[in-house]
Amino acid sequence: MSRSGADAVGALLLTPGAGGDRDHHTLVAIEEAVAPLPVDRLDFPYRREGRKAPDRAPKLVAAVVEAAGELTRRTGVAPERVVLGGRSMGGRICSMAVAEGLASKGLVLISYPLHQPGRPERLRVEHFPRLNLPCLFISGTRDPFGTPEELTASVEAIPGPVTIEWVEGARHDLAGVDETITARVRAWLRSI
Numbered sequence: 001m002s003r004s005g006a007d008a009v010g011a012l013l014l015t016p017g018a019g020g021d022r023d024h025h026t027l028v029a030i031e032e033a034v035a036p037l038p039v040d041r042l043d044f045p046y047r048r049e050g051r052k053a054p055d056r057a058p059k060l061v062a063a064v065v066e067a068a069g070e071l072t073r074r075t076g077v078a079p080e081r082v083v084l085g086g087r088s089m090g091g092r093i094c095s096m097a098v099a100e101g102l103a104s105k106g107l108v109l110i111s112y113p114l115h116q117p118g119r120p121e122r123l124r125v126e127h128f129p130r131l132n133l134p135c136l137f138i139s140g141t142r143d144p145f146g147t148p149e150e151l152t153a154s155v156e157a158i159p160g161p162v163t164i165e166w167v168e169g170a171r172h173d174l175a176g177v178d179e180t181i182t183a184r185v186r187a188w189l190r191s192i
Contacts, residue, residue: 009105009189010081011038013071015064015090017111018054021047026087026110026178033182034189038075042067042090054089057096064097068104079103083189085136088113088145088172092124095135099127106134106192108185111172114146114154123150128157134192136163138181140170163188 012034014027022041031039044063046055054060064084072079084094085108092113098104115123135158141148148166155162165184167177174181 008081009037009083009192010077011040011071011075011083012108012189013064013068013082013084013094014039014041014108015044015084015086015094016042016047017086017088017090019052020087020090024087026174026181029178029182030108030185033186037189038071038077040067040071040074042086044090044093057093060089060093061097061100064094065102068097068102081105083108083192085109087111095131096127098133099130104133106136106189107131108136108138108188110138110181111143111174112137112139112146112151113172114150117144120147120150123154125154125157128154129159131158131160133160134163134188135160136165136185136188138165138167138174138184140167140172140174142169143172145172 016024022043027041044060068082080103082104083106084104085091086094087110091109095107139151167174170177
C-alpha cells in the first residue's frame with residue numbers, strides 16, 4: 001500500500017474483539033494486505049493476563065492510548081497519521097479513545113457492536129458526536145449487534161466523513177470474508 005505525502009496514513013493500530021486476541025485471522029489478514037505500512041496488533045491487558053472477561057472501558061481505552069503512543073515512538077509517525085481500529089469491542093474502544101482526545105487519522109470499525117443482541121434500546125453511541133475524523137464501518141447485514149437500519153441511523157451523529165461497507169448475509173463474525181474486508185480497508189486507507 002503506497003500513498004506518499006505528509007498527510008498520508010502512516011501506521012495502523014488494530015485491536016481484537018472481546019473474545020479474540022491480536023492474532024485474530026482478520027487482523028493478521030489486514031496487516032498483510034496493507035504492507036509495508038507499519039501495523040501493530042494489540043492484546044488488551046486482560047488477554048495478556050490470561051483472563052477471558054474484558055476490563056472496564058477506561059482500562060481498555062488507556063491500553064489503546066498507550067499502544068498508539070508506542071507505535072508513534074517506534075515508527076516516528078505523527079499521531080495524526082495513525083489509523084486506529086479493530087473488530088467489535090476493539091473498534092469501539094478505539095473510537096472511545098479518539099472521542100476522549102487521542103489523535104488519529106481515521107477509524108476502521110469492523111462489526112461495530114452497536115448494542116448487545118436483543119437490546120437495541122441500549123445503543124453504544126454516546127461518543128459518536130465527538131468523532132470528527134474519517135470512519136470506516138464494515139458490517140454484516142445480518143449482524144445481531146446492529147441492523148443496517150440501526151447503524152445507518154446511528155452514524156448520522158458522527159461529524160466526520162463516514163463510509164459504511166456492507167457484507168451481504170454476514171453475521172457479527174464476518175466468517176469467511178477476510179479477502180473482502182482487506183480489500184475494502186486497503187482502498188479506504190488510500191482514500192483518506
